Amino acid sequence: MDFAPRIVAWQRQHGRHDLPWQNTRDPYRIWLSEIMLQQTQVATVIPYYERFLQRFPDVAALGAADQEDVMPYWAGLGYYARARNLHRCAVEIMRDWNGRFPPTAEAITTLPGIGRSTAAAIAAFAYGERSPILDGNVKRVFTRHFGIAGDPSKREVEQRLWALAEAQVEAAPGLDMASYTQGLMDLGATLCTRGKPACDRCPMADSCIARRDGRQAELPTRKVRKAIPERETCMLVLQHEGSFLLQQRPEPGIWGGLWSLPEFDVADDPDSASRALGLEPEQRYELAAFAHTFTHYRLHIRPWLVPVRAVSLRESALPERWVPADKLESMALPAPVKKLLQGLVDAGMQNSLFTTSKT
DNA sequence: AAGCCGGGGTG
DNA sequence: CACCCAGGCTT
Structure with a gap:
Protein backbone atom coordinates (compact mmCIF):
# COMPACT_ATOMS: atom_id res chain seq x y z
CA MET A 1 0.00 0.00 0.00
CA ASP A 2 1.26 3.45 -0.85
CA PHE A 3 4.24 1.76 -2.42
CA ALA A 4 5.00 4.03 -5.37
CA PRO A 5 4.67 7.43 -3.62
CA ARG A 6 7.08 6.31 -0.92
CA ILE A 7 9.59 5.27 -3.57
CA VAL A 8 9.25 8.69 -5.21
CA ALA A 9 9.68 10.58 -1.93
CA TRP A 10 12.78 8.55 -1.12
CA GLN A 11 14.22 8.97 -4.61
CA ARG A 12 13.93 12.75 -4.47
CA GLN A 13 15.85 12.93 -1.23
CA HIS A 14 18.26 10.02 -1.39
CA GLY A 15 18.34 8.75 -4.97
CA ARG A 16 20.91 9.34 -7.68
CA HIS A 17 20.53 12.57 -9.64
CA ASP A 18 23.83 13.13 -11.40
CA LEU A 19 24.38 10.10 -13.60
CA PRO A 20 25.46 11.13 -17.12
CA TRP A 21 22.14 10.05 -18.66
CA GLN A 22 19.98 11.87 -16.13
CA ASN A 23 18.64 15.42 -16.29
CA THR A 24 17.66 14.98 -19.91
CA ARG A 25 14.52 13.98 -21.75
CA ASP A 26 16.39 13.27 -24.95
CA PRO A 27 15.17 9.79 -25.92
CA TYR A 28 18.44 9.09 -27.72
CA ARG A 29 20.58 9.61 -24.61
CA ILE A 30 18.14 7.68 -22.45
CA TRP A 31 17.89 4.86 -24.96
CA LEU A 32 21.67 4.57 -25.28
CA SER A 33 22.07 4.36 -21.50
CA GLU A 34 19.36 1.73 -21.12
CA ILE A 35 20.94 -0.50 -23.75
CA MET A 36 24.42 -0.14 -22.25
CA LEU A 37 23.04 -0.83 -18.79
CA GLN A 38 21.48 -4.15 -19.80
CA GLN A 39 23.28 -6.70 -17.63
CA THR A 40 26.03 -4.17 -17.06
CA GLN A 41 26.74 -2.14 -13.96
CA VAL A 42 26.65 1.64 -13.81
CA ALA A 43 30.34 2.14 -13.04
CA THR A 44 31.32 0.02 -16.03
CA VAL A 45 29.00 1.86 -18.40
CA ILE A 46 29.91 5.49 -17.63
CA PRO A 47 33.17 5.77 -19.60
CA TYR A 48 31.71 3.86 -22.54
CA TYR A 49 28.66 6.10 -22.50
CA GLU A 50 30.70 9.29 -22.56
CA ARG A 51 32.90 8.08 -25.42
CA PHE A 52 29.95 6.82 -27.45
CA LEU A 53 27.96 10.02 -27.06
CA GLN A 54 30.90 12.16 -28.06
CA ARG A 55 31.37 10.18 -31.26
CA PHE A 56 27.63 9.69 -32.02
CA PRO A 57 25.82 12.66 -30.46
CA ASP A 58 22.37 11.91 -31.90
CA VAL A 59 20.38 9.27 -33.72
CA ALA A 60 21.17 10.85 -37.08
CA ALA A 61 24.91 10.53 -36.48
CA LEU A 62 24.55 6.91 -35.42
CA GLY A 63 22.24 6.06 -38.30
CA ALA A 64 24.64 7.57 -40.80
CA ALA A 65 27.61 5.58 -39.51
CA ASP A 66 28.72 2.11 -40.63
CA GLN A 67 28.37 -0.65 -38.07
CA GLU A 68 32.13 -1.04 -38.44
CA ASP A 69 32.62 2.42 -36.97
CA VAL A 70 30.33 1.64 -34.04
CA MET A 71 31.84 -1.61 -32.78
CA PRO A 72 35.12 -0.12 -31.44
CA TYR A 73 33.06 2.01 -29.08
CA TRP A 74 31.46 -1.12 -27.66
CA ALA A 75 34.51 -3.39 -27.50
CA GLY A 76 34.96 -4.63 -23.94
CA LEU A 77 31.36 -4.04 -22.86
CA GLY A 78 30.14 -7.49 -23.92
CA TYR A 79 26.85 -8.67 -25.42
CA TYR A 80 27.85 -7.25 -28.79
CA ALA A 81 24.44 -7.92 -30.31
CA ARG A 82 23.41 -4.87 -28.28
CA ALA A 83 25.68 -2.66 -30.39
CA ARG A 84 24.57 -4.21 -33.67
CA ASN A 85 20.92 -3.78 -32.69
CA LEU A 86 21.57 -0.23 -31.51
CA HIS A 87 22.89 0.65 -34.93
CA ARG A 88 19.99 -1.13 -36.66
CA CYS A 89 17.57 0.84 -34.48
CA ALA A 90 19.15 4.12 -35.52
CA VAL A 91 18.87 3.23 -39.20
CA GLU A 92 15.27 2.15 -38.69
CA ILE A 93 14.35 5.31 -36.78
CA MET A 94 15.80 7.50 -39.50
CA ARG A 95 14.02 5.51 -42.22
CA ASP A 96 10.66 4.58 -40.65
CA TRP A 97 10.14 7.22 -37.97
CA ASN A 98 11.38 10.31 -39.76
CA GLY A 99 14.31 10.52 -37.37
CA ARG A 100 12.07 10.82 -34.31
CA PHE A 101 12.16 8.23 -31.56
CA PRO A 102 8.89 6.21 -31.36
CA PRO A 103 6.43 7.98 -29.03
CA THR A 104 5.16 5.07 -26.89
CA ALA A 105 6.58 2.08 -25.08
CA GLU A 106 4.54 -0.21 -27.28
CA ALA A 107 6.07 1.28 -30.43
CA ILE A 108 9.55 1.27 -28.89
CA THR A 109 9.24 -2.47 -28.23
CA THR A 110 9.09 -3.13 -31.96
CA LEU A 111 12.70 -1.98 -32.33
CA PRO A 112 15.41 -4.66 -32.32
CA GLY A 113 17.08 -5.32 -28.96
CA ILE A 114 14.41 -3.50 -26.93
CA GLY A 115 12.07 -5.62 -24.84
CA ARG A 116 9.23 -4.70 -22.55
CA SER A 117 11.29 -3.46 -19.60
CA THR A 118 13.77 -1.39 -21.58
CA ALA A 119 10.97 0.16 -23.63
CA ALA A 120 9.09 1.06 -20.46
CA ALA A 121 12.17 2.65 -18.92
CA ILE A 122 12.79 4.79 -21.99
CA ALA A 123 9.12 5.83 -22.18
CA ALA A 124 9.00 6.64 -18.46
CA PHE A 125 12.14 8.78 -18.51
CA ALA A 126 11.56 10.47 -21.87
CA TYR A 127 7.77 10.82 -21.93
CA GLY A 128 6.56 10.12 -18.38
CA GLU A 129 4.53 7.18 -19.70
CA ARG A 130 2.90 5.01 -17.03
CA SER A 131 4.57 1.75 -18.04
CA PRO A 132 6.30 -0.29 -15.32
CA ILE A 133 9.79 -1.74 -15.64
CA LEU A 134 10.94 -5.15 -14.39
CA ASP A 135 14.69 -5.44 -14.37
CA GLY A 136 17.11 -7.14 -12.01
CA ASN A 137 16.81 -4.38 -9.42
CA VAL A 138 13.02 -4.39 -9.44
CA LYS A 139 12.90 -8.17 -9.25
CA ARG A 140 15.05 -8.06 -6.13
CA VAL A 141 13.08 -5.23 -4.51
CA PHE A 142 9.72 -6.83 -5.29
CA THR A 143 10.56 -10.42 -4.33
CA ARG A 144 11.78 -9.13 -0.98
CA HIS A 145 9.15 -6.52 -0.28
CA PHE A 146 6.23 -8.74 -1.32
CA GLY A 147 7.85 -12.00 -0.18
CA ILE A 148 7.79 -13.75 -3.56
CA ALA A 149 9.74 -17.03 -3.52
CA GLY A 150 10.86 -18.96 -6.60
CA ASP A 151 13.37 -18.30 -9.37
CA PRO A 152 12.38 -14.87 -10.79
CA SER A 153 13.48 -15.96 -14.27
CA LYS A 154 10.78 -18.65 -14.30
CA ARG A 155 7.76 -17.62 -16.28
CA GLU A 156 5.25 -18.13 -13.49
CA VAL A 157 7.21 -16.03 -11.00
CA GLU A 158 8.01 -13.40 -13.60
CA GLN A 159 4.32 -13.02 -14.45
CA ARG A 160 3.49 -12.45 -10.80
CA LEU A 161 6.19 -9.80 -10.62
CA TRP A 162 4.92 -8.05 -13.75
CA ALA A 163 1.44 -8.03 -12.24
CA LEU A 164 2.81 -6.51 -9.04
CA ALA A 165 4.73 -3.93 -11.05
CA GLU A 166 1.57 -2.93 -12.92
CA ALA A 167 -0.48 -2.82 -9.73
CA GLN A 168 1.86 -0.35 -8.02
CA VAL A 169 1.55 2.10 -10.91
CA GLU A 170 -2.20 1.70 -11.18
CA ALA A 171 -2.60 2.33 -7.46
CA ALA A 172 -0.86 5.69 -7.75
CA PRO A 173 -2.66 8.25 -9.91
CA GLY A 174 -0.57 11.23 -10.87
CA LEU A 175 2.62 9.33 -10.19
CA ASP A 176 5.88 10.94 -11.35
CA MET A 177 6.98 7.99 -13.47
CA ALA A 178 10.51 9.22 -14.06
CA SER A 179 11.18 9.58 -10.34
CA TYR A 180 9.40 6.31 -9.53
CA THR A 181 11.30 4.31 -12.16
CA GLN A 182 14.59 5.88 -11.14
CA GLY A 183 13.72 5.29 -7.48
CA LEU A 184 13.19 1.56 -8.00
CA MET A 185 16.55 1.30 -9.73
CA ASP A 186 18.29 3.41 -7.09
CA LEU A 187 16.79 1.46 -4.23
CA GLY A 188 17.91 -1.84 -5.75
CA ALA A 189 21.35 -0.53 -6.61
CA THR A 190 22.18 1.32 -3.39
CA LEU A 191 20.11 -0.13 -0.50
CA CYS A 192 18.35 -3.33 -1.47
CA THR A 193 21.55 -4.92 -2.73
CA ARG A 194 22.17 -8.59 -3.19
CA GLY A 195 24.70 -9.11 -0.42
CA LYS A 196 24.04 -6.83 2.53
CA PRO A 197 20.80 -4.90 2.13
CA ALA A 198 20.78 -1.68 4.19
CA CYS A 199 17.33 -2.25 5.66
CA ASP A 200 17.97 0.28 8.43
CA ARG A 201 18.00 3.03 5.80
CA CYS A 202 15.26 1.61 3.59
CA PRO A 203 12.03 3.62 3.21
CA MET A 204 10.09 0.39 2.62
CA ALA A 205 11.42 -1.53 5.62
CA ASP A 206 8.22 -1.31 7.69
CA SER A 207 6.18 -3.06 5.00
CA CYS A 208 8.86 -5.43 3.66
CA ILE A 209 7.93 -9.12 4.03
CA ALA A 210 11.51 -10.36 3.73
CA ARG A 211 12.58 -7.89 6.41
CA ARG A 212 9.72 -8.93 8.68
CA ASP A 213 10.60 -12.62 8.32
CA GLY A 214 14.36 -12.21 8.24
CA ARG A 215 14.55 -13.72 4.77
CA GLN A 216 16.52 -11.00 2.98
CA ALA A 217 19.33 -13.44 2.26
CA GLU A 218 16.99 -16.04 0.74
CA LEU A 219 15.18 -13.67 -1.61
CA PRO A 220 15.26 -13.47 -4.51
CA THR A 221 15.52 -17.26 -4.85
CA ARG A 222 18.78 -18.27 -6.52
CA LYS A 223 18.51 -20.03 -9.79
CA VAL A 224 19.99 -23.50 -9.98
CA ARG A 225 23.06 -23.13 -12.10
CA LYS A 226 24.47 -26.04 -14.03
CA ALA A 227 28.19 -26.68 -14.12
CA ILE A 228 29.66 -24.69 -16.99
CA PRO A 229 31.44 -26.70 -19.70
C1' DA B 1 11.29 -23.46 -21.23
C1' DA B 2 15.99 -23.37 -22.01
C1' DG B 3 20.09 -21.81 -24.22
C1' DC B 4 22.92 -18.12 -26.04
C1' DC B 5 25.32 -13.89 -25.54
C1' DG B 6 30.45 -10.87 -22.10
C1' DG B 7 32.70 -8.50 -19.06
C1' DG B 8 33.37 -6.76 -14.63
C1' DG B 9 32.21 -5.95 -9.66
C1' DT B 10 31.56 -8.07 -5.23
C1' DG B 11 32.07 -10.99 -1.17
C1' DC C 1 35.44 -19.13 -6.64
C1' DA C 2 30.16 -18.18 -7.12
C1' DC C 3 26.92 -14.98 -8.05
C1' DC C 4 24.92 -11.06 -10.10
C1' DC C 5 24.10 -6.96 -13.05
C1' DA C 6 19.11 -0.79 -15.80
C1' DG C 7 17.72 -8.24 -20.67
C1' DG C 8 16.49 -9.77 -25.21
C1' DC C 9 16.41 -13.08 -28.83
C1' DT C 10 16.35 -17.72 -30.78
C1' DT C 11 15.11 -22.34 -30.79
Whole structure:
Protein backbone atom coordinates (compact mmCIF):
# COMPACT_ATOMS: atom_id res chain seq x y z
CA MET A 1 0.00 0.00 0.00
CA ASP A 2 1.26 3.45 -0.85
CA PHE A 3 4.24 1.76 -2.42
CA ALA A 4 5.00 4.03 -5.37
CA PRO A 5 4.67 7.43 -3.62
CA ARG A 6 7.08 6.31 -0.92
CA ILE A 7 9.59 5.27 -3.57
CA VAL A 8 9.25 8.69 -5.21
CA ALA A 9 9.68 10.58 -1.93
CA TRP A 10 12.78 8.55 -1.12
CA GLN A 11 14.22 8.97 -4.61
CA ARG A 12 13.93 12.75 -4.47
CA GLN A 13 15.85 12.93 -1.23
CA HIS A 14 18.26 10.02 -1.39
CA GLY A 15 18.34 8.75 -4.97
CA ARG A 16 20.91 9.34 -7.68
CA HIS A 17 20.53 12.57 -9.64
CA ASP A 18 23.83 13.13 -11.40
CA LEU A 19 24.38 10.10 -13.60
CA PRO A 20 25.46 11.13 -17.12
CA TRP A 21 22.14 10.05 -18.66
CA GLN A 22 19.98 11.87 -16.13
CA ASN A 23 18.64 15.42 -16.29
CA THR A 24 17.66 14.98 -19.91
CA ARG A 25 14.52 13.98 -21.75
CA ASP A 26 16.39 13.27 -24.95
CA PRO A 27 15.17 9.79 -25.92
CA TYR A 28 18.44 9.09 -27.72
CA ARG A 29 20.58 9.61 -24.61
CA ILE A 30 18.14 7.68 -22.45
CA TRP A 31 17.89 4.86 -24.96
CA LEU A 32 21.67 4.57 -25.28
CA SER A 33 22.07 4.36 -21.50
CA GLU A 34 19.36 1.73 -21.12
CA ILE A 35 20.94 -0.50 -23.75
CA MET A 36 24.42 -0.14 -22.25
CA LEU A 37 23.04 -0.83 -18.79
CA GLN A 38 21.48 -4.15 -19.80
CA GLN A 39 23.28 -6.70 -17.63
CA THR A 40 26.03 -4.17 -17.06
CA GLN A 41 26.74 -2.14 -13.96
CA VAL A 42 26.65 1.64 -13.81
CA ALA A 43 30.34 2.14 -13.04
CA THR A 44 31.32 0.02 -16.03
CA VAL A 45 29.00 1.86 -18.40
CA ILE A 46 29.91 5.49 -17.63
CA PRO A 47 33.17 5.77 -19.60
CA TYR A 48 31.71 3.86 -22.54
CA TYR A 49 28.66 6.10 -22.50
CA GLU A 50 30.70 9.29 -22.56
CA ARG A 51 32.90 8.08 -25.42
CA PHE A 52 29.95 6.82 -27.45
CA LEU A 53 27.96 10.02 -27.06
CA GLN A 54 30.90 12.16 -28.06
CA ARG A 55 31.37 10.18 -31.26
CA PHE A 56 27.63 9.69 -32.02
CA PRO A 57 25.82 12.66 -30.46
CA ASP A 58 22.37 11.91 -31.90
CA VAL A 59 20.38 9.27 -33.72
CA ALA A 60 21.17 10.85 -37.08
CA ALA A 61 24.91 10.53 -36.48
CA LEU A 62 24.55 6.91 -35.42
CA GLY A 63 22.24 6.06 -38.30
CA ALA A 64 24.64 7.57 -40.80
CA ALA A 65 27.61 5.58 -39.51
CA ASP A 66 28.72 2.11 -40.63
CA GLN A 67 28.37 -0.65 -38.07
CA GLU A 68 32.13 -1.04 -38.44
CA ASP A 69 32.62 2.42 -36.97
CA VAL A 70 30.33 1.64 -34.04
CA MET A 71 31.84 -1.61 -32.78
CA PRO A 72 35.12 -0.12 -31.44
CA TYR A 73 33.06 2.01 -29.08
CA TRP A 74 31.46 -1.12 -27.66
CA ALA A 75 34.51 -3.39 -27.50
CA GLY A 76 34.96 -4.63 -23.94
CA LEU A 77 31.36 -4.04 -22.86
CA GLY A 78 30.14 -7.49 -23.92
CA TYR A 79 26.85 -8.67 -25.42
CA TYR A 80 27.85 -7.25 -28.79
CA ALA A 81 24.44 -7.92 -30.31
CA ARG A 82 23.41 -4.87 -28.28
CA ALA A 83 25.68 -2.66 -30.39
CA ARG A 84 24.57 -4.21 -33.67
CA ASN A 85 20.92 -3.78 -32.69
CA LEU A 86 21.57 -0.23 -31.51
CA HIS A 87 22.89 0.65 -34.93
CA ARG A 88 19.99 -1.13 -36.66
CA CYS A 89 17.57 0.84 -34.48
CA ALA A 90 19.15 4.12 -35.52
CA VAL A 91 18.87 3.23 -39.20
CA GLU A 92 15.27 2.15 -38.69
CA ILE A 93 14.35 5.31 -36.78
CA MET A 94 15.80 7.50 -39.50
CA ARG A 95 14.02 5.51 -42.22
CA ASP A 96 10.66 4.58 -40.65
CA TRP A 97 10.14 7.22 -37.97
CA ASN A 98 11.38 10.31 -39.76
CA GLY A 99 14.31 10.52 -37.37
CA ARG A 100 12.07 10.82 -34.31
CA PHE A 101 12.16 8.23 -31.56
CA PRO A 102 8.89 6.21 -31.36
CA PRO A 103 6.43 7.98 -29.03
CA THR A 104 5.16 5.07 -26.89
CA ALA A 105 6.58 2.08 -25.08
CA GLU A 106 4.54 -0.21 -27.28
CA ALA A 107 6.07 1.28 -30.43
CA ILE A 108 9.55 1.27 -28.89
CA THR A 109 9.24 -2.47 -28.23
CA THR A 110 9.09 -3.13 -31.96
CA LEU A 111 12.70 -1.98 -32.33
CA PRO A 112 15.41 -4.66 -32.32
CA GLY A 113 17.08 -5.32 -28.96
CA ILE A 114 14.41 -3.50 -26.93
CA GLY A 115 12.07 -5.62 -24.84
CA ARG A 116 9.23 -4.70 -22.55
CA SER A 117 11.29 -3.46 -19.60
CA THR A 118 13.77 -1.39 -21.58
CA ALA A 119 10.97 0.16 -23.63
CA ALA A 120 9.09 1.06 -20.46
CA ALA A 121 12.17 2.65 -18.92
CA ILE A 122 12.79 4.79 -21.99
CA ALA A 123 9.12 5.83 -22.18
CA ALA A 124 9.00 6.64 -18.46
CA PHE A 125 12.14 8.78 -18.51
CA ALA A 126 11.56 10.47 -21.87
CA TYR A 127 7.77 10.82 -21.93
CA GLY A 128 6.56 10.12 -18.38
CA GLU A 129 4.53 7.18 -19.70
CA ARG A 130 2.90 5.01 -17.03
CA SER A 131 4.57 1.75 -18.04
CA PRO A 132 6.30 -0.29 -15.32
CA ILE A 133 9.79 -1.74 -15.64
CA LEU A 134 10.94 -5.15 -14.39
CA ASP A 135 14.69 -5.44 -14.37
CA GLY A 136 17.11 -7.14 -12.01
CA ASN A 137 16.81 -4.38 -9.42
CA VAL A 138 13.02 -4.39 -9.44
CA LYS A 139 12.90 -8.17 -9.25
CA ARG A 140 15.05 -8.06 -6.13
CA VAL A 141 13.08 -5.23 -4.51
CA PHE A 142 9.72 -6.83 -5.29
CA THR A 143 10.56 -10.42 -4.33
CA ARG A 144 11.78 -9.13 -0.98
CA HIS A 145 9.15 -6.52 -0.28
CA PHE A 146 6.23 -8.74 -1.32
CA GLY A 147 7.85 -12.00 -0.18
CA ILE A 148 7.79 -13.75 -3.56
CA ALA A 149 9.74 -17.03 -3.52
CA GLY A 150 10.86 -18.96 -6.60
CA ASP A 151 13.37 -18.30 -9.37
CA PRO A 152 12.38 -14.87 -10.79
CA SER A 153 13.48 -15.96 -14.27
CA LYS A 154 10.78 -18.65 -14.30
CA ARG A 155 7.76 -17.62 -16.28
CA GLU A 156 5.25 -18.13 -13.49
CA VAL A 157 7.21 -16.03 -11.00
CA GLU A 158 8.01 -13.40 -13.60
CA GLN A 159 4.32 -13.02 -14.45
CA ARG A 160 3.49 -12.45 -10.80
CA LEU A 161 6.19 -9.80 -10.62
CA TRP A 162 4.92 -8.05 -13.75
CA ALA A 163 1.44 -8.03 -12.24
CA LEU A 164 2.81 -6.51 -9.04
CA ALA A 165 4.73 -3.93 -11.05
CA GLU A 166 1.57 -2.93 -12.92
CA ALA A 167 -0.48 -2.82 -9.73
CA GLN A 168 1.86 -0.35 -8.02
CA VAL A 169 1.55 2.10 -10.91
CA GLU A 170 -2.20 1.70 -11.18
CA ALA A 171 -2.60 2.33 -7.46
CA ALA A 172 -0.86 5.69 -7.75
CA PRO A 173 -2.66 8.25 -9.91
CA GLY A 174 -0.57 11.23 -10.87
CA LEU A 175 2.62 9.33 -10.19
CA ASP A 176 5.88 10.94 -11.35
CA MET A 177 6.98 7.99 -13.47
CA ALA A 178 10.51 9.22 -14.06
CA SER A 179 11.18 9.58 -10.34
CA TYR A 180 9.40 6.31 -9.53
CA THR A 181 11.30 4.31 -12.16
CA GLN A 182 14.59 5.88 -11.14
CA GLY A 183 13.72 5.29 -7.48
CA LEU A 184 13.19 1.56 -8.00
CA MET A 185 16.55 1.30 -9.73
CA ASP A 186 18.29 3.41 -7.09
CA LEU A 187 16.79 1.46 -4.23
CA GLY A 188 17.91 -1.84 -5.75
CA ALA A 189 21.35 -0.53 -6.61
CA THR A 190 22.18 1.32 -3.39
CA LEU A 191 20.11 -0.13 -0.50
CA CYS A 192 18.35 -3.33 -1.47
CA THR A 193 21.55 -4.92 -2.73
CA ARG A 194 22.17 -8.59 -3.19
CA GLY A 195 24.70 -9.11 -0.42
CA LYS A 196 24.04 -6.83 2.53
CA PRO A 197 20.80 -4.90 2.13
CA ALA A 198 20.78 -1.68 4.19
CA CYS A 199 17.33 -2.25 5.66
CA ASP A 200 17.97 0.28 8.43
CA ARG A 201 18.00 3.03 5.80
CA CYS A 202 15.26 1.61 3.59
CA PRO A 203 12.03 3.62 3.21
CA MET A 204 10.09 0.39 2.62
CA ALA A 205 11.42 -1.53 5.62
CA ASP A 206 8.22 -1.31 7.69
CA SER A 207 6.18 -3.06 5.00
CA CYS A 208 8.86 -5.43 3.66
CA ILE A 209 7.93 -9.12 4.03
CA ALA A 210 11.51 -10.36 3.73
CA ARG A 211 12.58 -7.89 6.41
CA ARG A 212 9.72 -8.93 8.68
CA ASP A 213 10.60 -12.62 8.32
CA GLY A 214 14.36 -12.21 8.24
CA ARG A 215 14.55 -13.72 4.77
CA GLN A 216 16.52 -11.00 2.98
CA ALA A 217 19.33 -13.44 2.26
CA GLU A 218 16.99 -16.04 0.74
CA LEU A 219 15.18 -13.67 -1.61
CA PRO A 220 15.26 -13.47 -4.51
CA THR A 221 15.52 -17.26 -4.85
CA ARG A 222 18.78 -18.27 -6.52
CA LYS A 223 18.51 -20.03 -9.79
CA VAL A 224 19.99 -23.50 -9.98
CA ARG A 225 23.06 -23.13 -12.10
CA LYS A 226 24.47 -26.04 -14.03
CA ALA A 227 28.19 -26.68 -14.12
CA ILE A 228 29.66 -24.69 -16.99
CA PRO A 229 31.44 -26.70 -19.70
CA GLU A 230 35.14 -26.26 -20.50
CA ARG A 231 36.33 -25.55 -24.03
CA GLU A 232 39.81 -25.24 -25.45
CA THR A 233 41.20 -23.40 -28.44
CA CYS A 234 44.54 -22.33 -29.86
CA MET A 235 45.08 -18.79 -31.12
CA LEU A 236 47.62 -17.63 -33.69
CA VAL A 237 49.44 -14.38 -33.03
CA LEU A 238 50.75 -14.00 -36.58
CA GLN A 239 53.24 -11.20 -36.63
CA HIS A 240 54.92 -9.42 -39.49
CA GLU A 241 56.96 -6.23 -39.15
CA GLY A 242 55.13 -5.08 -36.05
CA SER A 243 51.66 -5.91 -37.36
CA PHE A 244 49.25 -8.63 -36.26
CA LEU A 245 46.76 -10.58 -38.35
CA LEU A 246 43.17 -10.19 -37.14
CA GLN A 247 39.99 -11.89 -38.38
CA GLN A 248 36.50 -10.52 -38.02
CA ARG A 249 34.22 -12.92 -36.14
CA PRO A 250 30.99 -13.98 -37.81
CA GLU A 251 27.62 -13.06 -36.36
CA PRO A 252 25.71 -14.49 -34.73
CA GLY A 253 28.11 -16.20 -32.41
CA ILE A 254 30.54 -15.38 -29.67
CA TRP A 255 32.28 -12.02 -30.20
CA GLY A 256 30.25 -11.49 -33.39
CA GLY A 257 31.55 -8.51 -35.38
CA LEU A 258 34.68 -8.14 -33.26
CA TRP A 259 38.22 -8.58 -34.60
CA SER A 260 39.99 -11.55 -33.07
CA LEU A 261 42.98 -13.81 -33.62
CA PRO A 262 42.79 -16.78 -36.01
CA GLU A 263 42.08 -19.97 -34.10
CA PHE A 264 42.95 -23.59 -34.69
CA ASP A 265 42.02 -26.87 -33.08
CA VAL A 266 44.15 -28.10 -30.19
CA ALA A 267 44.76 -31.29 -32.17
CA ASP A 268 46.47 -29.28 -34.92
CA ASP A 269 49.80 -27.44 -34.90
CA PRO A 270 50.60 -23.76 -35.39
CA ASP A 271 52.72 -24.31 -38.50
CA SER A 272 50.02 -26.03 -40.53
CA ALA A 273 47.45 -23.59 -39.19
CA SER A 274 49.61 -20.72 -40.44
CA ARG A 275 50.14 -22.36 -43.82
CA ALA A 276 46.38 -22.89 -44.09
CA LEU A 277 46.17 -19.10 -44.10
CA GLY A 278 48.83 -18.92 -46.79
CA LEU A 279 51.59 -17.79 -44.45
CA GLU A 280 55.00 -19.39 -43.98
CA PRO A 281 56.14 -19.51 -40.33
CA GLU A 282 59.64 -18.35 -39.51
CA GLN A 283 59.46 -19.50 -35.88
CA ARG A 284 56.80 -20.58 -33.44
CA TYR A 285 56.73 -19.67 -29.74
CA GLU A 286 54.23 -21.10 -27.32
CA LEU A 287 52.91 -18.32 -25.09
CA ALA A 288 51.45 -18.69 -21.63
CA ALA A 289 48.04 -20.33 -21.73
CA PHE A 290 45.20 -18.65 -19.88
CA ALA A 291 41.49 -19.07 -19.29
CA HIS A 292 38.57 -16.77 -19.97
CA THR A 293 35.21 -17.39 -18.30
CA PHE A 294 31.93 -16.61 -20.02
CA THR A 295 28.47 -16.87 -18.52
CA HIS A 296 27.93 -20.27 -20.11
CA TYR A 297 31.38 -21.81 -20.55
CA ARG A 298 35.04 -21.46 -19.70
CA LEU A 299 37.46 -21.08 -22.59
CA HIS A 300 41.08 -22.19 -22.24
CA ILE A 301 43.23 -20.26 -24.68
CA ARG A 302 46.61 -21.51 -25.88
CA PRO A 303 48.27 -18.70 -27.84
CA TRP A 304 51.16 -19.15 -30.27
CA LEU A 305 53.36 -16.33 -31.47
CA VAL A 306 54.32 -16.99 -35.09
CA PRO A 307 56.49 -14.50 -37.00
CA VAL A 308 55.92 -14.85 -40.74
CA ARG A 309 57.76 -13.56 -43.77
CA ALA A 310 55.20 -13.21 -46.53
CA VAL A 311 51.95 -11.43 -45.92
CA SER A 312 50.02 -12.66 -48.94
CA LEU A 313 46.90 -14.35 -47.64
CA ARG A 314 44.75 -17.05 -49.13
CA GLU A 315 41.07 -16.61 -49.76
CA SER A 316 39.36 -16.79 -46.41
CA ALA A 317 35.77 -17.06 -45.32
CA LEU A 318 36.36 -14.30 -42.79
CA PRO A 319 37.48 -10.71 -43.38
CA GLU A 320 41.14 -10.37 -42.46
CA ARG A 321 43.37 -7.43 -41.75
CA TRP A 322 47.00 -6.78 -40.78
CA VAL A 323 46.95 -4.31 -37.90
CA PRO A 324 50.01 -2.39 -36.65
CA ALA A 325 50.57 -2.58 -32.90
CA ASP A 326 49.82 1.11 -32.42
CA LYS A 327 46.47 0.76 -34.22
CA LEU A 328 45.14 -2.00 -31.96
CA GLU A 329 43.56 0.61 -29.71
CA SER A 330 41.07 1.58 -32.40
CA MET A 331 40.01 -2.01 -33.13
CA ALA A 332 37.01 -3.78 -31.59
CA LEU A 333 38.83 -6.62 -29.82
CA PRO A 334 37.41 -9.20 -27.39
CA ALA A 335 38.65 -8.54 -23.87
CA PRO A 336 41.00 -11.56 -23.59
CA VAL A 337 42.49 -10.91 -27.04
CA LYS A 338 43.05 -7.29 -26.15
CA LYS A 339 44.75 -8.34 -22.94
CA LEU A 340 46.97 -10.83 -24.74
CA LEU A 341 48.08 -8.42 -27.49
CA GLN A 342 48.52 -5.49 -25.12
CA GLY A 343 50.71 -7.69 -22.96
CA LEU A 344 52.87 -8.58 -25.94
CA VAL A 345 53.18 -5.00 -27.11
CA ASP A 346 53.80 -3.55 -23.66
CA ALA A 347 56.50 -6.11 -22.96
CA GLY A 348 58.14 -5.23 -26.24
CA MET A 349 57.87 -8.82 -27.37
CA GLN A 350 60.42 -9.86 -24.79
CA ASN A 351 61.29 -13.44 -24.09
CA SER A 352 60.10 -13.25 -20.51
CA LEU A 353 56.61 -13.84 -21.82
CA PHE A 354 57.39 -17.19 -23.30
CA THR A 355 56.79 -20.24 -21.19
CA THR A 356 58.62 -22.44 -23.65
CA SER A 357 60.97 -21.34 -26.39
CA LYS A 358 61.19 -22.51 -29.94
CA THR A 359 59.81 -26.00 -30.52
C1' DA B 1 11.29 -23.46 -21.23
C1' DA B 2 15.99 -23.37 -22.01
C1' DG B 3 20.09 -21.81 -24.22
C1' DC B 4 22.92 -18.12 -26.04
C1' DC B 5 25.32 -13.89 -25.54
C1' DG B 6 30.45 -10.87 -22.10
C1' DG B 7 32.70 -8.50 -19.06
C1' DG B 8 33.37 -6.76 -14.63
C1' DG B 9 32.21 -5.95 -9.66
C1' DT B 10 31.56 -8.07 -5.23
C1' DG B 11 32.07 -10.99 -1.17
C1' DC C 1 35.44 -19.13 -6.64
C1' DA C 2 30.16 -18.18 -7.12
C1' DC C 3 26.92 -14.98 -8.05
C1' DC C 4 24.92 -11.06 -10.10
C1' DC C 5 24.10 -6.96 -13.05
C1' DA C 6 19.11 -0.79 -15.80
C1' DG C 7 17.72 -8.24 -20.67
C1' DG C 8 16.49 -9.77 -25.21
C1' DC C 9 16.41 -13.08 -28.83
C1' DT C 10 16.35 -17.72 -30.78
C1' DT C 11 15.11 -22.34 -30.79
